[in-house]
Every structure is written in structure tokens, then in C-alpha cells.
Amino acid sequence: MAVASAAAGAGRTGPGPGPGPGAAGSGPAGAGVLAVRALRFWLVNYRRTWRGSIYTSVANPVLYLGAMGLGLGTLVDQHGTGRLGGVSYLAFLAPGLLAATGMQTAMNESTFPVMAAVKWLKTYQAAAATPLRPGALFRGHLLFTALRTLMNSAIFLAVMAAFGAVQSAWAVAALPVCVLTGLAFAAPVEAWAITREKDTSFSLLIRFGLIPLFLFSGTFFPVTQLPGWIQPVAYATPLWHGVALCRSLSLGTADLGGSLLHVAYLVALTVAGLLAGQHFYRRRLYV
Amino acid sequence: MPDSDVLIRATGLTKRFGGFTAVDGIDFELRHGEAFGFLGPNGAGKSSTMRMIGCVSPPTSGTLTILGLDSVAQGQAIRGRLGVVPQEDTLDIDLTVRENLLVYGRYFGLPRAVIAERTTRLLEFVQLADRAGDQVDALSGGMKRRLTIARSLINEPEILLLDEPTTGLDPQARHVVWDRLFRLKQQGVTLVLTTHYMDEAEQLCDRLVVMDGGRIAAGGSPRELIDQYATPEVLELRFQPSDHDQAAEKLADFTAERIEVLADRLLLYVADGDAALAAARGRGVEPLTSLVRRSTLEDVFLRLTGRRLED
Numbered sequence: 001m002a003v004a005s006a007a008a009g010a011g012r013t014g015p016g017p018g019p020g021p022g023a024a025g026s027g028p029a030g031a032g033v034l035a036v037r038a039l040r041f042w043l044v045n046y047r048r049t050w051r052g053s054i055y056t057s058v059a060n061p062v063l064y065l066g067a068m069g070l071g072l073g074t075l076v077d078q079h080g081t082g083r084l085g086g087v088s089y090l091a092f093l094a095p096g097l098l099a100a101t102g103m104q105t106a107m108n109e110s111t112f113p114v115m116a117a118v119k120w121l122k123t124y125q126a127a128a129a130t131p132l133r134p135g136a137l138f139r140g141h142l143l144f145t146a147l148r149t150l151m152n153s154a155i156f157l158a159v160m161a162a163f164g165a166v167q168s169a170w171a172v173a174a175l176p177v178c179v180l181t182g183l184a185f186a187a188p189v190e191a192w193a194i195t196r197e198k199d200t201s202f203s204l205l206i207r208f209g210l211i212p213l214f215l216f217s218g219t220f221f222p223v224t225q226l227p228g229w230i231q232p233v234a235y236a237t238p239l240w241h242g243v244a245l246c247r248s249l250s251l252g253t254a255d256l257g258g259s260l261l262h263v264a265y266l267v268a269l270t271v272a273g274l275l276a277g278q279h280f281y282r283r284r285l286y287v
Numbered sequence: 288m289p290d291s292d293v294l295i296r297a298t299g300l301t302k303r304f305g306g307f308t309a310v311d312g313i314d315f316e317l318r319h320g321e322a323f324g325f326l327g328p329n330g331a332g333k334s335s336t337m338r339m340i341g342c343v344s345p346p347t348s349g350t351l352t353i354l355g356l357d358s359v360a361q362g363q364a365i366r367g368r369l370g371v372v373p374q375e376d377t378l379d380i381d382l383t384v385r386e387n388l389l390v391y392g393r394y395f396g397l398p399r400a401v402i403a404e405r406t407t408r409l410l411e412f413v414q415l416a417d418r419a420g421d422q423v424d425a426l427s428g429g430m431k432r433r434l435t436i437a438r439s440l441i442n443e444p445e446i447l448l449l450d451e452p453t454t455g456l457d458p459q460a461r462h463v464v465w466d467r468l469f470r471l472k473q474q475g476v477t478l479v480l481t482t483h484y485m486d487e488a489e490q491l492c493d494r495l496v497v498m499d500g501g502r503i504a505a506g507g508s509p510r511e512l513i514d515q516y517a518t519p520e521v522l523e524l525r526f527q528p529s530d531h532d533q534a535a536e537k538l539a540d541f542t543a544e545r546i547e548v549l550a551d552r553l554l555l556y557v558a559d560g561d562a563a564l565a566a567a568r569g570r571g572v573e574p575l576t577s578l579v580r581r582s583t584l585e586d587v588f589l590r591l592t593g594r595r596l597e598d
Contacts, residue, residue: 028363029396041379041390048381126377128343130394130442131367286343287304 034132038140057152061159069093094165095250096219098156099242105152106182109145111202114193134281149182168252181242184266187273194284213239241265292319299349302335309335311501322478326488327498333481337450342366370444374451376431380424395442409437429460449480483596485584504591516590517582518544520560524553524574
């Protein structure tokens with residue numbers, strides 16, 4: 001009989017405590033192990049779509065740096081770049097876009113895929129029936145988001161270097177900054193996304209959240225160019241901290257104190273998102 | 288029954304959602320190797336009960352012990368030893384049949400080699416071996432159901448939970464699923480299933496409870512329930528709509544143990560259907576059509592709740 005030993009497994013272990021025949025090792029697995037198991041689903045899934053996504057990851061920086069960095073940049077540079085800190089517009093813009101790429105990738109991974117997993121395909125519910133806990137599903141998805149952010153940022157940085165837009169070896173340190181910027185968005189956004197019933201919420205978030213941040217967080221021009229009253233708002237946004245850090249690293253102007261402040265802000269947001277996600281994933285999946 | 292044979296024990300098990308009570312203080316015990324069913328209409332509380340047994344829904348009150356462990360405090364350990372076939376398909380439709388089992392096996396922390404070996408065997412069992420490399424999206428409803436069953440067996444569970452396992456399948460696909468579940472049962476796998484199909488309950492369940500409005504109305508083997516709550520035979524009579532009520536009145540003091548007046552026909556619960564039909568004709572009652580049949584769980588349900596299962 002084909003399944004005989006599956007049945008034997010069921011008959012072999014009588015009732016009573018102790019690890020079941022399916023459990024690997026002794027006792028329930030810890031949170032970290034469970035999150036990695038959840039991550040592996042996303043990795044298997046990504047094998048189907050990575051080719052298309054790589055194309056976007058490479059094309060985006062080439063198009064943006066070409067059109068804005070070189071095209072628009074030539075025009076800007078002719079009018080003097082004192083307000084940019086005396087560097088070329090390309091060198092000013094590229095690290096800003098690098099941080100924005102971190103945000104963009106993280107937002108893509110933490111909105112519609114969450115809705116698909118909890119509502120359209122019910123991947124989360126399937127996994128919640130196994131030893132995986134809601135918190136592990138949340139953190140496993142965040143790990144995948146972090147990996148995707150790292151991947152896109154690394155590609156962006158390579159294109160930046162090819163365009164000659166990197167001025168310091170410290171630019172390599174911008175990669176973990178991009179991941180952190182991504183997590184500062186992804187952790188709270190995933191925690192919120194799991195509570196949503198309709199994907200129209202995400203369109204609103206992108207229209208009124210993502211796009212204004214992208215345009216006004218110092219990516220394309222210094223925040224000091226904005227009217228005075230709105231500048232504090234820009235400084236409070238997570239993207240500005242990511243942009244400021246990436247830019248100082250790429251230009252080689254980073255100082256320790258300022259960098260630590262930026263990092264602390266992004267870490268605080270990530271931690272808040274982690275706590276919220278633990279709560280909201282549980283509430284949604286254990287009803 | 289020795290206590291060690293009890294795999295699931297529920298006492299005063301209750302689930303409320305806000306002001307709505309989905310499961311209202313039910314008690315039941317499930318023993319090793321049996322196929323146990325929750326039979327009832329939609330909204331009876333079957334799925335809520337099933338989710339509590341699956342340790343993904345904390346009970347509002349009462350106790351639920353599964354495999355000797357507490358369903359809330361030790362849910363993770365219990366889930367590792369359960370197989371779950373949910374009501375809705377939750378397969379990863381972008382992945383292949385084989386990848387679905389790989390992903391799911393990893394959730395249980397199984398090594399790749401173990402998953403590969405079981406996958407071959409399980410796909411054989413559910414007759415999907417030739418579709419192993421196909422994307423799930425392309426499978427028929429019946430095939431998806433069978434794949435879900437294979438997936439639920441990847442951790443060699445001690446108890447298999449099936450929530451409405453054949454709802455939405457065509458008759459032929461249902462029979463294939465029933466056949467596979469019957470084989471599992473023969474091999475000693477403990478099955479727990481919910482259904483609103485009385486034929487499914489009769490085919491698969493050694494023992495079942497009839498649920499209605501969050502409570503257990505009765506319990507026993509299908510045979511016991513029919514013996515206790517119905518007569519050996521049922522005489523079904525249909526009339527012209529204009530004669531329907533009149534015939535019901537004429538038959539009211541009839542020697543049937545009980546008469547159910549449905550919208551479209553009369554059900555007479557009797558020991559001998561043919562004799563009852565002859566007697567009815569003797570009284571000048573001439574139905575359009577008549578049918579003598581054995582009592583089923585549908586009749587038990589009608590008796591217990593005054594309503595039909597599949598409305």
C-alpha cells in the first residue's frame with residue numbers, strides 16, 4: 001500500500017505527550033527557527049518570479065540615474081551646486097534614490113503579498129495549521145522583505161558605481177542602511193496590512209504616503225529648499241533619515257553622532273512595527 | 288474504554304464571537320483509530336469546533352485536551368502531530384504539486400530527504416504521481432482536494448482533521464476522495480470530519496454527533512442514531528399542491544409513528560412502508576408519487592431539529 005508507512009506512523013505513536021513522529025528534534029522549535037521555516041516558503045515562491053523582478057531591479061536605477069542624474073543633472077550643475085554641498089547633481093541624487101529603492105522594495109513586499117497570503121490564497125492560514133505561529137509567519141515574511149531589499153539595493157549601488165556616482169568606499173555601508181530603512185517601513189506596514197480587508201487601502205497608502213515621501217524627503221533636492229514650516233515634517237519621516245545616512249556614506253561625509261541618531265530612529269520604528277505585527281498577526285490568524 | 292485511548296476530550300467547550308455563541312458548551316470524546324464526525328447544517332458550529340481542535344482558535348471557555356496536551360498552552364506541539372484539510376483550498380497555486388509538499392513539510396521542520404520520500408508515496412496514494420511537476424493552478428477541484436489530503440499527511444499525523452472534505456466537488460470526485468479517506472481509516476488513521484452531507488457521514492463515520500445551533504443534539508453510530516430517532520422505513524408521498532394540506536390532515540391520525548409535513552411532500556415514519564402505503568390508499572388518499580425507503584441520518588436530523596440538513 002502506497003501510504004502504508006504514513007498510517008504506520010499514525011499507529012506507532014500512541015496518545016500522550018512527547019514529540020510526534022513529524023517533529024524534528026525534541027520539543028517545540030524556537031521562534032528564530034520557525035521564522036526561518038516561514039522564510040523558506042517565500043524563497044521557494046520567489047524562484048518562480050525572480051527573472052522578471054531582476055529586470056525591474058536593474059532597469060529602474062539605469063533609467064532614473066540616466067534621465068535625472070545625467071539628463072536633468074547636467075542642467076542643474078550648470079547653475080551651480082553650492083546648495084547641494086558642492087557635489088554634482090548625480091552624486092547628490094543617487095544615494096537618495098538608493099534609500100528610496102529600499103523603501104519602495106519593502107513597501108512592495110509588505111502590502112499586496114500580505115493580502116494575498118491572508119485573504120486571496122490563504123497561505124498564512126495553511127501555515128498556521130502547522131507548528132508555525134503567527135509571529136513566525138510575520139517575521140519570516142519580514143526576513144524575505146529584508147533579503148529582497150538587500151538585493152535591489154545592491155543592484156542599485158552597482159549601477160550607481162557604474163555611473164560614477166559613488167564618491168567614498170563607505171557607500172558599501174549604505175546597504176545595511178537600505179535594509180534598515182526598508183524594515184522601518186515593512187515592519188509597521190505589514191503589521192497594518194494584516195488587518196486590512198480590501199486592497200484599496202494599499203492604493204491610498206501609496207498615493208498619500210509613499211509618493212509624497214519619495215518626492216519630499218530630500219531625495220531629489222535638500223529639505224532646506226522646502227518652506228520652513230514643513231521642514232520638521234520632512235525630518236520626521238523615516239525616508240529622510242535613510243536618505244541622509246546613505247548620502248553621507250556615499251559622499252564620505254558621515255559623522256558618527258548624526259549617523260547613530262538616524263540609525264536609532266529607524267531601529268525604533270522597526271521595533272515598534274515588530275511588536276505591532278506580533279499582535280496583529282496573532283489576532284488575525286487565531287480567531 | 289481505557290482512558291489512554293482517548294485522543295481528544297472536550298468539556299464545556301464554548302466559542303463566542305462578540306455576542307454570538309458559535310459553540311455552546313459541548314462535550315465529546317474521540318478515541319484512537321475511530322472516524323468521528325460532526326454532522327450539521329451550515330452555521331451549526333462545526334467549523335468553529337474544528338478550528339479549536341486544530342489549535343488555531345482559542346476556546347472562550349471549557350477545556351480541550353488533545354493527545355494529552357492542553358490545546359491553548361501546548362498548541363504548537365499539538366499542531367505538529369495533526370493533519371489539517373481545511374474547508375477552502377489553501378494550496379500554493381503558483382507552485383508545483385511537489386513544491387507544495389516540500390514547502391509544507393518544511394513548516395514541520397522535516398529534512399528534505401524525508402519530504403522527498405514521503406512525497407513520492409503520498410502522491411501515489413492520492414493518484415497524482417503523474418502530475419508532480421505540474422503547477423497547482425491547472426489542477427481540477429477534485430485533484431486539489433486530493434493534493435490537500437496528501438499535504439495534510441506529510442508529517443504522518445496522529446489525527447487527521449477534515450473540514451467539509453467534499454463540499455463543492457462533483458459526485459465522481461467525491462467518491463474518489465471518500466475512497467481515499469476510507470483507505471486511511473482502514474489503515475488505522477484517526478479521522479475527525481465535519482460535514483453537512485448525510486451520505487458522507489454514513490459512509491465514513493464510526494461515530495458522530497449531530498450539531499445544531501452550537502450544541503450537540505445527539506450522538507452515536509449512524510445505525511444507533513437511526514434506530515433511536517427514526518423508524519426502519521419512511522414512506523414519502525407527493526400530492527398536487529392543492530391536495531397537499533388536505534392529505535396531511537387525513538393522515539394526521541394515521542398509524543405512522545410520526546409524520547413530517549415538508550413543503551413539497553409528506554414523510555411518514557413507519558415500520559413497514561408498503562403496508563403503510565396500502566393503508567393510506569385504503570383511506571382514499573391517492574398520492575401523485577410514492578416512495579418507500581430506509582431511514583437515513585437526514586431523518587434523524589429532521590427529527591432532532593425540525594429542519595433539513597441541506598437547505
